[in-house]
Ligand SMILES: NC(=O)C1=CN([C@@H]2O[C@H](COP(=O)(O)OP(=O)(O)OC[C@H]3O[C@@H](n4cnc5c(N)ncnc54)[C@H](OP(=O)(O)O)[C@@H]3O)[C@@H](O)[C@H]2O)C=CC1
């Protein structure tokens with residue numbers, strides 16, 4: 093039986109640290125501020141945004157949720173991003189994705205001040221991560237949270253094989269960059285990858301982010317591997333499940349994340365951590 097990586101508990105510990113950092117900032121009269129922009133009425137997005145807002149408020153972070161109609165124009169949305177860019181009480185700006193059709197997500201993300209880009213999606217920050225530049229900059233929260241989870245396992249990653257299934261800008265690509273920066277040998281798989289099972293069986297660390305329910309079966313996993321399931325999928329009964337067949341995988345893996353209670357809570361906790369990072373960096377108060 094694999095170790096079940098308790099994302100909920102690791103997220104709780106991270107949130108406790110974040111709360112302490114917020115309290116220290118408060119003594120200096122500083123309140124970290126997060127602005128979340130949500131366009132249209134996608135129900136899943138609405139739930140995530142509400143969860144983020146609740147968590148921020150709980151930790152003492154100022155949270156502004158800006159709900160906008162799907163009919164908003166590109167120019168109007170850019171204008172709103174600009175107001176937060178110039179608002180000194182806001183340290184992190186997040187535009188919930190996906191945006192309704194007709195809006196150019198890349199152009200919106202590029203308009204965010206890179207120093208306030210709490211999702212780490214701005215091309216400047218993506219480039220810094222890919223180049224493994226030193227210094228302070230935000231990165232995508234889901235893979236950063238996964239690196240935090242991997243850190244709790246006290247396993248050496250250097251020189252080992254990583255396979256990342258999925259190549260999105262939010263998960264797969266930044267995840268591969270972070271694992272490479274941790275000196276792993278990284279392969280990225282996607283829909284055109286041939287013999288996926290043969291590839292995943294080579295992975296000491298397997299990260300799956302496809303949105304395909306139970307794409308990865310038990311025998312696709314190397315014995316003893318660390319398996320990270322990013323998927324937030326629905327099974328045939330409408331229940332939340334992952335991209336990995338957990339019940340089969342748990343007998344093969346060395347460690348595995350559950351869904352729910354794995355990567356999801358870490359994403360939100362990392363978003364809070366990174367909001368406080370951005371606040372501290374902007375105040376030049378050092379970092380962690
Ligand atoms: N827990 C969390 O915090 C988060 C969870 N998620 C969840 O993670 C999953 C992935 O999200 P996201 O990265 O945004 O998704 P995208 O749809 O943007 O990307 C999915 C990726 O998976 C690849 N893919 C799809 N089907 C297959 C297949 N059969 N074999 C191999 N590769 C495949 C696609 O390849 P190609 O590029 O070739 O099309 C693509 O690169 C979703 O379930 C999402 O809900 C996402 C973000 C955060």
Ligand SMILES: Nc1nc(=O)c2c([nH]1)NC[C@@H]1CN(c3ccc(C(=O)N[C@@H](CCC(=O)O)C(=O)O)cc3)C=[N+]21
Nearest residue numbers: 140187188189190211324352353354355356357359360
């Ligand atoms: N700009 C942007 N940034 C994002 O970070 C972003 C986004 N857009 N769009 C959508 C995805 C998805 N995402 C999740 C966050 C938390 C959970 C989460 O908390 N999941 C819980 C369960 C939640 C439930 O029960 O529905 C868990 O896995 O235990 C999941 C998914 C962030 N995303």
